[in-house]
Amino acid sequence: MNSEGPSAEPSVQTPSDQGNLLRAVAAGDRRAFAALFHHFAPRIRVFLLRAGAPSGVADEIIQDVMLTVWRKAGDYDPDRASPAAWIFTIARNRRIDLLRTERRPELDPHDPALRPVEGEDAETALGRLELGAKLLRAIEDLPKEQEEALFETFFRDRSQGDYAEESGLPLGTVKSRLRLAFARLRLALEEAT
Incomplete structure (x- = not known):
């Protein structure tokens, strides 16, 4: 060396x-x-x-x-x-x-977000499931163009402008369809409860 x-x-x-x-x-x-x-x-x-x-x-x-x-x-x-x-x-x-x-920090076992969700009682769970089923039926009863506008903007989390541009519809038409869809859903749910 x-x-x-x-x-x-x-x-x-x-x-x-x-x-x-x-x-x-x-x-x-x-x-x-x-x-x-x-x-x-x-x-x-x-x-x-x-x-x-x-x-x-x-x-x-x-x-x-x-x-x-x-x-x-x-x-x-x-x-x-x-x-x-x-x-x-x-x-x-x-x-x-x-x-x-x-x-990737270590998880804090005392973090409130990691606590198990308090179990809901059977009556509350049943009510929630019934409401979900009613909402699903109400969405299925919407006119096709309103159902599509709702699905594309709400469930697929797209902006109204993006949906309007892709579908070739004026933005006002998309907004109008969504407003009518929400009004029908609200009415259907009020009648069901």
Whole structure:
């Protein structure tokens, strides 16, 4: 590695030096690992900071990356990538993993939105089902053009303007059909209750 003496830091300047150090790390050489760490840690830090990682997060990622280098140095294949490319790929992947976990926060079991819905009593459930059936029959009884306007704008969640443009109808006609459909539905439901 280096012929400057036993206490000299191993050279990390060339890809060949770096490859030799990785092989030494794979064999358990702590001095070789220290040389790689001192060479790559500041460079990885700059890479991560430029990628938008906060300083503390960058430091954590560096520790994780270098621990991976220590553990996986034997997996390094010089035919696939340079030592630097291999190490920076590990850093990039750790950053991506971190971003994924940030986007999927852990669920809070005390979140009120996650509480089970209070069960409704049988009478309320039956009333809700009967009302739904009446509404369905009332929609089926609408004139075809009103039913279509209702389906396209309400159930498919399209704007009235989009439906008017696609169907070739004037916007006023679409609005009129919807107004008539809602009036008929309201009347049908009032008569049914």
